[in-house]
Amino acid sequence: MFIGKSIFRKIDKRYLSSKASLIKPKITPRIENFRNKLKLDNTKILTDSFGRHHTYLRISLTEKCNLRCVYCMPAEGVKLTKNDEILTIDEILRISKLFVKNGVKKIRLTGGEPTVRRDIIQIIKELKNIKGLDSVGITTNGLTLTRQLPSLINAGIDGLNISLDTLKKERFDVLTRRQGWNRVMSSIDLAIQLKFSPIKINCVVMKNFNDDEIIDFVDFTRNHPVDVRFIEYMPFFGNNWEKYKMLSFNEMKNIIRNKYPNFCSIKNDDNSTSKGYCVPGFEGTVGFITSMSEHFCYSCNRLRITADGNLKVCLFEGKSEISLKNYMRNGASDEELEEIINIAVLKKKKKHAGDLSTSTFSSKNKIIFTHKSLNHGGLNMISRSYSKLSHVDENGKANMVDVSKKESTERCAIAMGIIEIGSTVSQLIIDNNMKKGDVLLVAKIAGINSAKKTFDLIPLCHQVALTNIDVNLKLDPIKNIVIIYSKVKCFGNTGVEMEALTAVSVAALTVYDMCKAAASPDQLKIKCIKLIEKTGGKSGDYIRQHSNVIN
Incomplete structure (x- = not known):
């Protein structure tokens, strides 16, 4: 993403993995060169x-x-x-x-x-x-x-x-x-x-x-x-x-x-x-x-x-940790530990994970990350520009992304959503007195089933072998809302964000369908469907911060 990434790319997998055996590449000159550039x-x-x-x-x-x-x-x-x-x-x-x-x-x-x-x-x-x-x-x-x-x-x-x-x-x-x-x-x-x-x-x-x-x-x-x-x-x-x-x-x-x-x-x-x-x-x-x-x-x-024994440079960085314990138990010297710590600290972000306050969105679907804070000593670092969407080819036509060369990892995505239901429906759910049955249970099943069929519902999604789907619905009788969470896991070469979002969406629609006879359209409102966490992908972990759940 910025000038120092090439330094880290070659050593990330073999030198920063918490599960790898200790490898001792000669990286000190590269790190020093990087630090000199940043003054x-x-x-x-x-x-x-x-x-x-x-x-x-x-x-x-x-x-x-x-x-x-x-x-x-x-x-x-x-x-x-x-x-x-x-x-x-x-x-x-x-x-x-x-x-x-x-x-x-x-x-x-x-x-x-x-x-x-x-x-x-x-x-x-x-x-x-x-x-x-x-x-x-x-x-x-x-x-x-x-x-x-x-x-x-x-x-x-x-x-x-x-x-x-x-x-x-x-x-x-x-x-x-x-x-x-x-x-x-x-x-x-x-x-x-x-x-x-x-x-x-x-x-x-x-x-x-x-x-x-x-x-x-x-x-x-x-x-x-x-x-x-x-x-x-x-x-x-x-x-x-x-x-x-x-x-x-x-x-x-x-x-x-x-x-x-x-x-x-x-x-x-x-x-x-x-x-x-x-x-x-x-x-x-x-x-x-x-x-x-x-x-x-x-x-x-x-x-x-x-x-x-893992080093965390930020509490909000999810699972971005480096195991100092593993290196110590594999015989690392203090100097080698210092190099590892140095790399981790240099990769600490300016703000909480997931912050996009430095992003600029143009009218041509172009996102430019400027990272002005990396302008050390007059060295202007514009990290990267994206001029097209991942599901569009060079001719502007719809295109499924080829993931065959991506590394298979354990991936997880968590999504949430809210549906407003009104006080009458809220009480009916508490009493389990809806004509169509147990609203929260039926919606849970619908959410799980829809996650399995996401590739059928969203045209350019890959078919993924899901290892776990968990959908939970909770009624808040004070706010008269149903809060929906979904957590989807897989081991593969593409993420499961869409599966998690689909599970929440269909669960919310199911609640709407089962309750619409007992409430006016003004009382039922699906809102705030969003991804709140994903882990395991090549782009790194993501945790949504400062998320306004209600609005």
Whole structure:
């Protein structure tokens, strides 16, 4: 896509594959040449092509968690990586020392739930011995802190983030699908009694669920020296994210100012992801993490290591990860690891995955990606132009794309759609009292069947051997809408986006057909059918961001 791609193309498959054996091509001169063209500092391997230097590393110690928060994972949990594939303490320390050597000043330990790892205290002690590392923090749900906090403090922990999304015990049980609210509150009290600082409380705000507690959390800062941080509800695979549940930063701020007109902003640290505010006279402060409404990509200085040793340069990059663990276990030297990290950081995007804000659409179906941000030192990089559609030949005639030479990979696509149905139909569906039968079940079957026949319905689609089709419909009786999700998988040389979209479309039409006798045409409306994720293709993974589900 830009000048450096030719450098990466030859080494991507053999050198960046997490499943490949270690291969040691002589790529250092090429990388240095690339960096020289961009006029970047060759000594900073953690500086990306947009000049962002990364000084903050988050390390997940485990995938395990003792809660099942509804916004984080499905009720049935997730399939965990085998224990022998999780980073050992020696591997964690080796990675940490390598990143600190190259400029990382702060490490935060996350999970899953990091306190369930038995060697957590030893890990912190060892990290604190790394010369040049300024801070070691931890993000925890607080369930076990009443017995662990003194040891964590003695080990040298510098920062404490406690996740707490409600101040109501009954609501905590529903939200986390577990009990333990009293233990979390006791942990916060203990941290305050021990005069630990800073204490940050992370609260994910969801509309019509806990947004009525925003003022309660602000009031909590009146006599408690804590930083309550309201986090915009973000999409993660499996959490059934829906836009209408998200309350934006400005909406939350307006709610607070209705009670506290003098609610004002305070100075933020450099590269802070939180916008700081306070009510004058209160002991604590309030922050807002605005990942959805006002992203902070321009100042991002964060990298992540997953529990199984993969480097993620962006939380929103889907499955774009590089396995440092595999290279270490195959005998890679520190210098070789630095080259691998260097390549990954250089390929970090300017904004969240899927952003097309730099695209220009002309009247002749021509898309030009200008990537003005790659204009380093006067070097103008116009990446690529497309003057025709993929299903049109050189003569302008319809043409099926030849995929015979494409590599077969495991591919997946997820689509969604909404159909408005009105209050009467909504109640009939709840009562299962529609004359034509169970609306959601019949529509589910119709969606699955249509995905199988997409190649018959869409003229230039290939016939694909699908390995899995999952169609789910959920009634929202408050909004009087049915939300439809489809997930389609295959192993082949072309994607399944059209199959996923077809499944949603036909399921929506089926709902319309089964309900039209009980509602006027004005009450029934199919809308917002869109692709929200695809993985496994040559063009890379895609996750839709800032998607307005309702509109």
